[in-house]
Amino acid sequence: MTRLATARALAGCLFLSSCGTGADQPEAAAPADAAPASPEQALFLQKCGICHSQGGTGTMMLARRLGDEKSLLAEREDLTPEYIAAVVRHGLNSMPPITRVELTDAQLSDVSLYLTGKPLMLDAAAQTGAGAEGEEP
Numbered sequence: 001m002t003r004l005a006t007a008r009a010l011a012g013c014l015f016l017s018s019c020g021t022g023a024d025q026p027e028a029a030a031p032a033d034a035a036p037a038s039p040e041q042a043l044f045l046q047k048c049g050i051c052h053s054q055g056g057t058g059t060m061m062l063a064r065r066l067g068d069e070k071s072l073l074a075e076r077e078d079l080t081p082e083y084i085a086a087v088v089r090h091g092l093n094s095m096p097p098i099t100r101v102e103l104t105d106a107q108l109s110d111v112s113l114y115l116t117g118k119p120l121m122l123d124a125a126a127q128t129g130a131g132a133e134g135e136e137p
C-alpha cells in the first residue's frame with residue numbers, strides 16, 4: 001500500500017515533470033540548458049527548441065539566409081506576432097507548417113508573447129489565415 005502510493009506519487013512527478021527541480025531557479029540570464037524562466041519560454045523550448053535553439057536546423061538555416069545576428073529567434077527584436085503566426089501555420093521553406101493539433105492558438109499566442117513581448121490577436125490570426133483549421137494544403 002505504502003509502496004504503491006509512493007510509486008504513484010513518483011509516476012505523477014515524472015508525468016508532470018515539475019516536481020523537485022526546475023521552475024523556481026532565479027537566474028534570469030541563465031545558460032541555454034538551465035530551467036526555463038517562464039512558462040512561455042518552456043513552451044517555446046518544447047515546441048520550437050529542437051530547431052530554434054543553438055545548433056538547430058532553424059537556427060542554421062536562418063543564419064545562412066539572414067546572418068548570425070538574426071539566427072536565434074529568442075534574440076530577435078524584429079519579429080511580430082502576425083509574422084510568427086503566418087510562418088508557424090503555413091511553414092517557410094524547410095520549416096514545416098505546425099497545426100493547431102500540435103500547437104493551439106493559445107499556445108501560439110504564448111510563444112509569440114515570449115518572442116515578441118506581445119500576444120497574438122486571434123482576429124489577426126484569422127485575417128492572415130493563420131487560424132484556419134483543416135483546410136491547409
Ligand code: HEC
Binds near residue numbers: 048049051065073079
Ligand atoms: C522541424 C524544425 C522546426 C521547428 C520545429 C520549428 N521551426 Fe521555425 N524554422 C525552421 C527552419 C528550417 C526555418 C528557416 C526557414 C528558412 O528561412 O529557410 C524556420 C524559420 C522560422 C521563422 C522565420 C524567421 C524569419 O526571420 O524569417 C519563424 C518566425 C519561425 N521559424 C518560428 C517558429 C516557431 C514559433 C516554432 C515553434 C512553434 C518553430 N518555428 C518551429 C524550422 C523549424
